[in-house]
Amino acid sequence: MAGMLGTVYNAVLRSNTTMLFTVFGAAFGMQLYVAIELDIRMYMVLIRVSRAYDTGSEKIWNSVNKGRQWKDIKHRFMEQPEDDE
Numbered sequence: 001m002a003g004m005l006g007t008v009y010n011a012v013l014r015s016n017t018t019m020l021f022t023v024f025g026a027a028f029g030m031q032l033y034v035a036i037e038l039d040i041r042m043y044m045v046l047i048r049v050s051r052a053y054d055t056g057s058e059k060i061w062n063s064v065n066k067g068r069q070w071k072d073i074k075h076r077f078m079e080q081p082e083d084d085e
Contacts, residue, residue, distance in 0.1 A: 012022050066072065 011018075013019050062069070
C-alpha cells in the first residue's frame, strides 16, 4: 500500500504542474460526464412535453374544427358500392 501511494505521489503530486493538470483534467471530465447525463435526461423530458403538447393541441384542433375536416365529411364524397341484386 505504501509503495502504491509513493508511486502516486511521485507521478502526480510531486510536481505542481502535473498536479494542476490532473485536478483540472479530472474536473473537466466530471463536468463533461454530468453535462452528458443532464443532456440525456433533459432530452427525455422534452420528448414527453412535446408529446403532451402535440396530443393536447390535436384534441383542441379537432374539437374546434369538428365537421369541417376530411375525416368527418369524406363519407359524402366517397362512392358507395352498389349491390346488383
